[in-house]
Amino acid sequence: MTARLHALTFDANDPVGLARFWGEVLGRESVDGGLTLLPDDEPGVRLRFVATEEKKVGQGRIHFDLTSASDDAMQQTVARALELGGQHIDIGQTPDDGHVVLADPEGNEFCVIEPGNNFLADTGFIGAINCDGSQQVGYFWSEALGWPLVWDQDEETAIQSPRGGSKVTWSGPPLMPRHGRDRMRFELVADGDQRAEVDRLVALGAARGADVGDGSVAMTDPDGNEFAVIAAP
Incomplete structure (x- = not known):
């Protein structure tokens, strides 16, 4: 038994506005009163x-790496994000780095990656859904989701669904400091018995939080x- 990665949840001071920003940047359809963005393809989250x-404090522990098919497409993504309220930020990148580091209107970091x-x-x-985390946590999520490791080197790990789609990556130590509740969190769906799935995740090394x-x-x-497990509809 495995769980499915169903959603990535953002805490937001203006959830409708932030959903609108990401819907426009990603070209995704919104539902639930504009608070949920559907995947643009399958598989997707x-x-x-x-x-x-x-309020957001400190650097986020999860950020997106957005791909580019060409230099023009990269410039268009950056320009679109800035037009919608994004901003350039400095998280220690160098002038030699080919990607562009931005933040959404609430300060959530993301990177626009160069073509090639x-x-x-x-x-x-x-x-990629790029996460701050240890090698061990990459192994945990590989087992939790049933996704194989596609990278495991120098304590950096990555997994990907056998059906393709976004990779989930962990950058290895040192881990960043925490600043309260995680701003972005995974939401899993248990296709079978929810309690049995929670027990399986605990056996893999997870801990159960408050109801x-x-x-x-x-x-x-x-x-x-932090993450959550919900029962299948």
């Missing part, structure tokens, strides 16, 4: 936006990253 009064990146050649527009009362089970992975 939904993006969900939920309201919070907490071989690592992201077999992915979609969201080439939030909405039918989902709050959990943390071996690095302490």
